[in-house]
Amino acid sequence: MVIEIQEALLKGRKEEVEKLVDQALSSRIPPAQILNEGLIAGMDRLGIMFKNSEVFIPEVLVAARAMNAGLAKLEPLLVRDGIQPKGAVVIGTVKGDLHDIGKNLVAMMLRGAGYRIIDLGADVSPEKFAAAAKEGRADIVALSALLTTTMIQMKNIVETLRTHGLKIPVIIGGAPVTREYADQIKAEGFAPDAASAVEEVGKLIAR
Amino acid sequence: MTSKELVKRSLDFSSPLRVPRQLWLLPWAADHYPEELAQIQKRFPDDLITSPSFYREALKKMGDEYSPGTYIDEWGCRFENRQKGVIGEVKEPLLKDWRDIDAVRIPSERLSLDSKKVNEFCRSQSQFVLSRSCARPFEQLQFIRAPQNLYLDLADQPAELIRLLGRIHRFYCEEMELWARTEVDALVFSDDWGGQISPLISPSLWRKMFKPLYQDYVDIAHGRGKYIFMHSDGWIMDIIPDLIEIGVDALNAQLFCMDIEELGRRFKGKMTFWGEIDRQYLLSYGTAGEVRTAVKRVKESLYQDGGIIAQCEFGAGARPENVAAVFLAWEEFQASP
Numbered sequence: 001m002v003i004e005i006q007e008a009l010l011k012g013r014k015e016e017v018e019k020l021v022d023q024a025l026s027s028r029i030p031p032a033q034i035l036n037e038g039l040i041a042g043m044d045r046l047g048i049m050f051k052n053s054e055v056f057i058p059e060v061l062v063a064a065r066a067m068n069a070g071l072a073k074l075e076p077l078l079v080r081d082g083i084q085p086k087g088a089v090v091i092g093t094v095k096g097d098l099h100d101i102g103k104n105l106v107a108m109m110l111r112g113a114g115y116r117i118i119d120l121g122a123d124v125s126p127e128k129f130a131a132a133a134k135e136g137r138a139d140i141v142a143l144s145a146l147l148t149t150t151m152i153q154m155k156n157i158v159e160t161l162r163t164h165g166l167k168i169p170v171i172i173g174g175a176p177v178t179r180e181y182a183d184q185i186k187a188e189g190f191a192p193d194a195a196s197a198v199e200e201v202g203k204l205i206a207r
Numbered sequence: 208m209t210s211k212e213l214v215k216r217s218l219d220f221s222s223p224l225r226v227p228r229q230l231w232l233l234p235w236a237a238d239h240y241p242e243e244l245a246q247i248q249k250r251f252p253d254d255l256i257t258s259p260s261f262y263r264e265a266l267k268k269m270g271d272e273y274s275p276g277t278y279i280d281e282w283g284c285r286f287e288n289r290q291k292g293v294i295g296e297v298k299e300p301l302l303k304d305w306r307d308i309d310a311v312r313i314p315s316e317r318l319s320l321d322s323k324k325v326n327e328f329c330r331s332q333s334q335f336v337l338s339r340s341c342a343r344p345f346e347q348l349q350f351i352r353a354p355q356n357l358y359l360d361l362a363d364q365p366a367e368l369i370r371l372l373g374r375i376h377r378f379y380c381e382e383m384e385l386w387a388r389t390e391v392d393a394l395v396f397s398d399d400w401g402g403q404i405s406p407l408i409s410p411s412l413w414r415k416m417f418k419p420l421y422q423d424y425v426d427i428a429h430g431r432g433k434y435i436f437m438h439s440d441g442w443i444m445d446i447i448p449d450l451i452e453i454g455v456d457a458l459n460a461q462l463f464c465m466d467i468e469e470l471g472r473r474f475k476g477k478m479t480f481w482g483e484i485d486r487q488y489l490l491s492y493g494t495a496g497e498v499r500t501a502v503k504r505v506k507e508s509l510y511q512d513g514g515i516i517a518q519c520e521f522g523a524g525a526r527p528e529n530v531a532a533v534f535l536a537w538e539e540f541q542a543s544p
Contacts, residue, residue, distance in 0.1 A: 012362060053405040053406075055409070056405070056406060056407060056408045056409045056412075057358045057402075057407050057408065058358045058359065058361040058362035058408055058409075058412070059362060059409075061355065061358045061359050062359060062362040062363070065359070096289050096290055098287055098288070098289055098295060098296040098298065099296055100296075101354050101355070104355060122296075123289055147290075147293065147523060147524070148486075148487065148488075148491040148492075148523060148524035148525075149235075149290065149293075149523040149524045150290075175403055175487055176487040176488065176491075178488070192403060192404060193402070193403065193404055193405075
């Protein structure tokens with residue numbers, strides 16, 4: 001049954017995912033197993049396919065939509081069973097930058113991988129990142145920028161987090177951003193694409 | 208040899224005396240480096256220019272697209288901007304619900320082109336003249352539906368999407384026909400198809416939905432003896448063979464997102480590369496020496512009796528000395544007579 005959920009998710013079939021999750025629950029498959037072996041495993045497969053250019057943004061978005069539909073059915077049961085997300089990620093596009101397609105894609109992939117997402121949107125100040133990270137007890141802060149003129153805000157955000165005593169790992173991404181730039185501003189993580197962001201967050205949390 | 212002849216020789220792979228050049232500008236450059244920009248423009252004048260629009264009717268747009276705040280384009284799409292000198296982003300879709308599809312307004316004012324004035328302008332210039340019109344069906348759909356909705360639409364393929372795309376395309380064809388009847392040298396179309404490392408949508412979907420539209424634009428241009436130029440940001444290696452197949456004469460692409468040597472091996476001599484030099488890193492953070500090396504790499508990979516226009520963009524964050532270094536390097540490495 002969980003494999004069928006994965007397959008339906010990969011095809012972006014929302015109603016089918018909902019129906020299969022209902023069936024799985026009726027068959028007394030534990031919600032955590034449906035989540036981990038069905039939905040999250042499906043999104044893992046999707047991430048690999050995305051990285052290999054076997055699927056593209058439209059396919060990722062419809063799969064994420066199906067994932068969210070399945071997750072909505074499971075969430076109350078996961079809470080009841082005391083199942084925790086893998087971690088909490090505060091994510092946003094930096095101040096002065098309104099581009100959010102890439103950021104949204106990363107947020108969807110991370111949610112699909114089982115993380116709790118605190119999405120601050122676009123044009124987010126360093127102070128807002130720090131406040132949300134503290135309040136949301138974030139495990140990771142993820143920053144996005146599209147413009148060469150706004151990526152410099154990433155440095156301010158890293159510094160602001162440290163000034164507030166927050167030693168949470170920071171991961172950065174966006175068109176002009178490189179691993180070298182991440183090293184330069186002392187951001188712990190860098191991802192060139194959404195699927196790599198999921199892998200990088202996993203590594204940073206496991207450290 | 209005039210600028211126009213240089214460009215035509217480059218497009219026709221018939222050994223121009225030098226590589227023709229063109230500087231693209233965002234208002235940010237003039238705001239931050241007015242003197243340096245003036246010097247660059249004086250030292251390296253453009254061989255290609257874009258015709259003014261010469262519309263008889265005013266476009267129904269509001270605000271300044273390059274100023275902080277809200278700008279509404281002639282279609283009614285609302286852009287929000289935070290930075291002076293760069294263009295903003297659509298945050299709210301014009302068309303939230305497909306039931307309102309008929310309310311999407313085609314900017315017919317753009318069809319009020321004063322061809323006589325365009326022709327007078329073309330005759331008064333020695334440069335190669337590009338049309339002001341710029342068909343961009345994919346981007347305009349994004350502006351109308353907002354990007355996330357559009358990507359879902361592309362996956363779901365509702366009938367309304369096809370209908371809307373058809374309306375947009377018919378308008379662009381009509382507009383391009385008007386420009387093709389003027390004395391401009393080339394028509395232009397544009398859509399950003401690449402992410403950083405892959406296309407935004409599958410090449411097969413692109414071939415099904417968008418390639419036929421582009422074929423129409425190429426046919427309109429070539430049918431009137433015009434060249435056709437295209438721009439796309441991002442990694443688009445997979446669709447370049449299609450662009451060559453349909454007859455695109457010149458492509459402005461982010462060469463440095465792709466493997467430039469592979470581009471050369473596969474496509475050199477088959478289309479003209481209309482720039483560019485890396486604006487994501489080199490022009491902003493590189494040195495003049497690195498820029499020179501980059502130009503050399505492009506020249507060695509892509510030049511074949513022409514086939515290159517030395518274009519780069521002086522946009523937000525770029526250093527004027529690096530922009531100048533692009534054109535200095537092209538002078539150094541240009542084709543031998």
